[in-house]
Amino acid sequence: MYRNHTCGELTLADAGKEVVLAGWVQKVRKLGGGMTFADLRDRYGITQLAFSKDYNEDLYEQANKLGREFVLQITGTVQERSSKNLNIPTGEIEIIVSKLTILNASELPPFTIEDETDGGEDVRMKYRYLDLRRTPVRNNLELRHKIAFETRRYLDELHFLEVETPILVGSTPEGARDFVVPSRMNPGEFYALPQSPQLFKQLLMVSGFDRYFQIVKCFRDEDLRADRQPEFTQIDCEMSFVGQEDVLNIFEGLTRHLFKVIKGVDIPDFPRMTYAHAMKYYGSDKPDTRFGMEFVELKDLTTGRDFVVFDSSEYVGAICAKGAASYTRKQLDALTNFVKRPQIGAKGLVYVRYEADGSLKSSVDKFYNPEDLKKWAEHCNAEPGDLILIICGETEKAQKQLCELRLEMGEQLGLRDKNTFNCLWVVDFPLLEKDEELGRYFAKHHPFTSPKEDDIPLMDTDPGAVRANAYDMVINGVEIGGGSVRIHNSSLQKKMFEVLGFSEERAQAQFGFLMNAFKYGAPPHAGIAFGLDRLVSMFAGLDSIRDCIAFPKNTSGRDVMVDAPSTIDQAQLDELNLKIDIKA
The missing domain is CATH 2.40.50.140 (Nucleic acid-binding proteins)
Structure with a gap:
């Protein structure tokens, strides 16, 4: 040795x-x-x-x-x-x-292999095998191992079976973009890499496997950001003879177990929050509840004062930033510029300072008198020393803009502590969302999500009002996992496809094997999938999932270490019966 x-x-x-x-x-x-x-x-x-x-x-x-x-x-x-x-x-x-x-012997490395390195991200990604020698990166991968190991141990004790599902599958155009793989033996035909094992895990329930899990690679050809990679890892789970509460209780238990064993943190029971509540008070279906600053609607208190901006707006909403009345004009201008950025898209920002002496000063003093401002402050539960920030516009857009402002204020005021963990379930999502341009409905989650039983009659009369038996686990404003109770009845699944605009032929072509399987005694079943990369990055306190993945892609979806994707030889293209004509 x-x-x-x-x-x-x-x-x-x-x-x-x-x-x-x-x-x-x-x-x-x-x-x-x-x-x-x-x-x-x-x-x-x-x-x-x-x-x-x-x-x-x-x-x-x-x-x-x-x-x-x-x-x-x-x-x-x-x-x-x-x-x-x-x-x-x-x-x-x-x-x-x-x-x-x-x-x-070794050549001099392109950056120092130390906790605090002098290497920029591009260089470190090119020489990732060297970057992995650094203690912080290695610690992240050791943490990943522990989470995966504890997950397997916990689920094994609850009689879950780990079953591998295929990597080469059929394309499902209804979801995100697929990565496709040409078939040499079947010219002109393609496999797709799975976006999730959804269909196969449902088939396992039909097969009587009862409790399934898999720590599995999934692939989506999406635009990237800090918490997305073209290939990512899910803790994928499915159960038979369960309802929504059964799933929530078991996987809340798993999450609390991981926090206790890995981080030594005791997490209380997860509250349940409806989608409607989350959107109304946080402007997001993944609210960060580590701090308050919930939305307050002021529309009724702002009309009739000749301020056209508010009068013409469908929605006027405010947040109250505790202790922030000391913000300078420069800081307030910076906040205005923040919400005006193209990524956020607000037209402006109105503020009200509740001064320490009890007076109220605002950017719209010429339209609203002190009594008006006092009513706003009371409605927002504001106190001397607080700052009220207001955004208006179309309801959905303004709420999303106010959400971004709320998160920014939480960051500036030090309210988003990475060592504090607020977990919750968001439930009662809409089953469908309508694309106005195409004039048709799409599944909010996927076409196999069950509607709430009370809402099934609405599928014929008001599909947009139907709620789903769907749920997301949210921790600190990040969606860590999500799932749903599945449709297990062939006639209801057929109705779902009709609402989504599928012809019988198209439904049969894409999902016939699942629909046929349901004819042979499909049990009631439900499932959930967790993003392992996101879970690890949260436990590690990272801003990006890249440093908890051994060999990640960059923001352009490239692996700069092995220079992939890359072109392939003409001989390979010919063998695959592919003709590539890329015009400059």
Whole structure:
């Protein structure tokens, strides 16, 4: 063996012991006076090596020629350090080296392999195998392993079976864009990479498997952002003979278990919040409830004062930022510019300062008198020292704009603590959403989501009002998981396809195998899928999921390390019966 100990385990209790270590050189310190020190690093930690000219001149000369990231094997004796480093577990000892073997020399890395590196993201992604040597990145992947391991253990104890489902599947144009794979043996035909194992896990329920889970790769050809990757990992689950509350209780239990075991945090029972409540008071179906600042509607209190902006608006909404009346004009202008950004799209921002002396000053003083402003403040439960911020417009758009402003204020006021975790379930989503341009309905979740039983009659008369048996788990304003009770009745599934505008032929062509399976005794079933990448990034306190994925893509969907995607040879194209004609 190349080593009998790791670089993270030796302590004063091992003093006097001869050990063999192997790892990478973190740094070399030449102190003069015949002493050189090197830090040897492996996955488990760092141990200081000591080379003395008086003890062994040849080894001392060898040590002075070492460079960063050289791979070494050393033999030596553990001794107490004279200058201790109590910030690391091995900081009280060092190794007096008696034998040094250079297993591999290294070129100077393009960035420093340290916790705080000098490498920009593009460089680190190009040399990701080096970036993975850094302790923070490695810690993220170890955390990922622990979460996946604990998830498997927890679900196994509840009699869930892990079953692998196919990676090469048929295309489902109703969802996000598919990644497609040409079939050599079936010219002109294509597989798709799965966006989720949805259909297969439902078939497993028809097969009597009762409780299924899988930690599975999924693929969506979407525009990327901090919490999206073209390939991502789901904790995918399905259960038979259950209703919504059964699913919520089991997977709330899983989440609380993970917080307790991984982070040592006790999470209280998750509250349930309806979609309608979330949109009305937070402007989002994934509200961040770590802080208040809920929306207050002011439309009734703002009309009839000749302020055309409010009078002509369908919606006037406010948030009350506690203790923010001290915001300067410069800060308020910056907030106005923030909501006017194209990504948010507000036309402006109205503010009311509730001064410490009880007076109220606003940006619309010429239209509203102190009595009017006082009513606004009372409606917002504002107190002296608070700042009221108001946005108006079309209801849905204005609520989304106010949501972005609320989150920004929460950030500025330090209310979005990454070490505080507020979890909840959002329930009673709309079953359908209408595309006005196309004049047809689309499934809010997917076409197999069951409507609320009381709302089934509305599918014929008012489809947009039908609520779904669907639920999302939200933590700190991030959708961590989502699922639904499924349709298990063939006639109801047929009705759903009709409302979505599917012809019988199209429904049969795309989903006939599932509909046929339902004819043979499909049990009531429901499921959920968690984004493992998002869960890990939240536990790690990251702003992006990229650093909890071993080899992620960049924001353009490229793997800059292996230079993918890339062109392929004409011979391969011919073999696949593909003709590529890309015009410049």
